Amino acid sequence: MLNIDNDMLKLAKMQERLLKATESNRENNLNNYKKTVMQVDSDAFASLLEELKHIEEHNQSLEEELQFLESIKSGYDQLNELQLSFRNVCEFCGDYDLKLSDLSQINIEYVINRINVINGYLINLRNIEINKNRLQDLNEQLVVEEKKKDYLETKLRQLELSLRESFLAAEGRKIVDGKLQYTSVVDEYKKLGIDISVVLDDTELLKRMLVDIDKEKSEVGEKFGTAEICYNNFPNAESKQILDEIRIDFFNVKYRLTMLKILELLSFNYTNYDLFKEKREKILDLIKYRLSCLESLGVHISIDPFSRTKAREQLDSLTSLTDNSKIINRIRKEISQLTDRTEEMINQNSNYLISLGDTKDLLVSKISISDIDVSLVELSMDRELDITDVNTSGVIEDNQVIDVRVPTDRLNMSIVAQKTKGVIKRVNQMVNNYSLDVTVKSQVDEISPKLVIVPNSKVEEKNTVFDSTTVEYDDIFMTQGTLETKKTVLPGDEEEVIEGFVLNVNVDSESDIFETMVPFSEPIRFEEKTDGSLEQEQVLEIGKPELSGETEATGTVSETIDDSVDQMPEAFWVTESEEMVEEVNDEEVLSFDDQINMLLSDQGNMKTRKLEADKSTRKAA
C-alpha cells in the first residue's frame, strides 16, 4: 500500500493552485512546491520499497502473492501518476528539472508479467475445477440416461416380441356369402401359401418372395395399364371384362405384396425408438391398405384379425416411453467439448506452471524485489535494481562482510597512515571543486636540471643544495632538507617559489604538505652557490613510470622519488586545477576510484607537457 502523506499532498495541491493562480513570486513558490512534492514522492517511494522488502511474507500462496503484487502495481501506478502530475505543474511553470524518485528501480515489467501469469494460472485453475465438476455432473447424467436407454431398449425388444406374438395369435371374422367365418392372421397368410412362423425367421426367403411379387406386380401393372388404354380407346364389354379381370389380378398382387411387406416389417426387431415407432405406423398403414385391397377383391372383413394385433396399442403406448437418445447425444457432445476445453486449460496451466516454477526467474525476481535495502537505494539512487544486489539466503554477496580481523604484523600501519591521511582531504577538495592555483610557466632563460623520479620509496637529493636526509610527507617520502641555496636564489618571484617549496619540504609529515605546496607550479630555479658556476632549474615531475630526467650539462641536480608512486594517492599529483574541476562534474559523478584513475591519466599528460616546455626552455637558453 502506497503511503502518501495526505497533509503534504494537500499542501502540494494548495501550492499548485497558487502557482496556477499567480505569477508573482513564482520562483519562490515553485521552489516551495518542488520541495513539497519531492518530499511526498520520496516518502511514497520509500514506503513502496519498504513494502517490496516484505514479499517473502506474502508468497505463501499464489493468491497472497497475487494480492501483494497487485498492491505493488497499484502503488507503482499511483506514484507514477503523482510524479506525472508533479512534473506537469513544474513544466507549466517552465521548470523541467524536477528530480523525483527513479521508478525504474522497480522491475514493474516483472511484476506485471507475474500478475498475469498468476492470474492466468488461478483463473484456469478455477475454470478447470468448474469444468471438472460439470463433467462429473454430466457423466452422472449420462449414466442415468444410459440406464434409461437400456430400459427403453429392453422394453422395445419386449414390445417387438409381443407384436409378433400378437400377429400369430390374432383372430377375426370375415363375411363370406353373407355368413361370418373364422379368420386369423395365420390363416390369411396360409391361404397365400405363406407359413408366417417360418417366413418371419427366414429373411432370405422373405426377400425372394418380395422380389417375385414385385416383379409380378410390375407385369400385372403393365397389363392393367395396357388394358385400361385399350378400354379407353375401344370401350366395349369385352374390353371391360378383360380390364376387370386384370384389375382383380392387379389388386390380388397388391394384396399379396402388402401382406409380404407386413411380414417384412414384422421380421425386423427394432430397439431404436424412432424405427420402432415408424415400423408400427407403416404396419398400420399396410393393414389399412390391405383392407382396401380385400374390399376391392370382394372380401368383407367383419372383425379384422390384423386390428387385434398390438400395433396400434403399442404405438399409443410409446408416448409413455421417453426417447432419451437426443439427451444422451447432447450430454456426450457437451462432455466432449468440456473435455477439450479442460485439456486446453490444463496444457495452458502447465505452461503457466513452468513460468511460475522457473526457480531461477522466480527466485531472482522475488529476491530482487524483497531484498532491496532502502538505505542503499538512498545512497545510490542511480543503481539499477539488479540481481547482483539481492541477498539470497545462504548466498554470500560480494559486499557482505564475511570476516573482521586484526591485521598481521606484516602490515606496517605507520606507512598505511602516511598513505591514507591526505587522500580524503584531497578528494574532498576535488568534490567541492576546490582548485589549486597551479600555473605552468616556461622560463626561457633558466637552466633546468630536472628532478629524476624513479620508483623508490624515497626522494634522494642528488643536488648539493639539499641535505641527504629524508623527509616524509603525507604519502610519499622525499628528501628533506633546507635549501642551502636559499640565500643565493635568484631575486624576485623565483625566490618566493623556492622559499615556498622549502617551506613545504620542511613541513612534517602530519601537516599535509601536499595540501599547501604547489607541485609543478613552476620550475624552481636557483644558482648553485657553492661552486658559483651553476644556475639551475629544478623541475619536479612525477609520473607513474620511471622517469629519467634530462639534465643539462651544467646541471647536477638529480632526485629520486618514492618508488611506490603507483601506490600513492595520485589525487595529489594534479597540477591543473581546471582539469580537476572538469573531473568533478555535477552531471557525471565518479566514484572515488574513478576520480583518482582519471587524475592519474591527466598526470601523464602533464608530464609530457612539462618535458616539452623544459626542452624548449633549454633550447631557447
Next chain:
Amino acid sequence: MKLEINKIVTLGNNEEYLIVDKVEKDGKEYYYVAEVNEDETDIKDNYKIVCATYKDDEIYLDEVLGEDKLKSILPMFVKE
C-alpha cells in the same frame, strides 16, 4: 563481527579492506577503507567510503557514490 578502525574486513568477493576511519551520520556508519594487497603487507591504491548496513546479523558494505553524498560525508572524515 564488529567493524573497528585498524581492522581488516574480508568481503564476500574476497577483497580485503583495512578500516582507516569511521564516522556516523543520520544513524548510519560510514567507513573510510583502503584495500589491502594480497600479501597483506601494504595497502593498494584503492580507497573507498562505504556505508555499513546491518541485516539479519550480517554486515554489508556499500560504496558511497554520488557527488551529493560524498560532499556530505567526506568532510566528516577530514580531520584538521
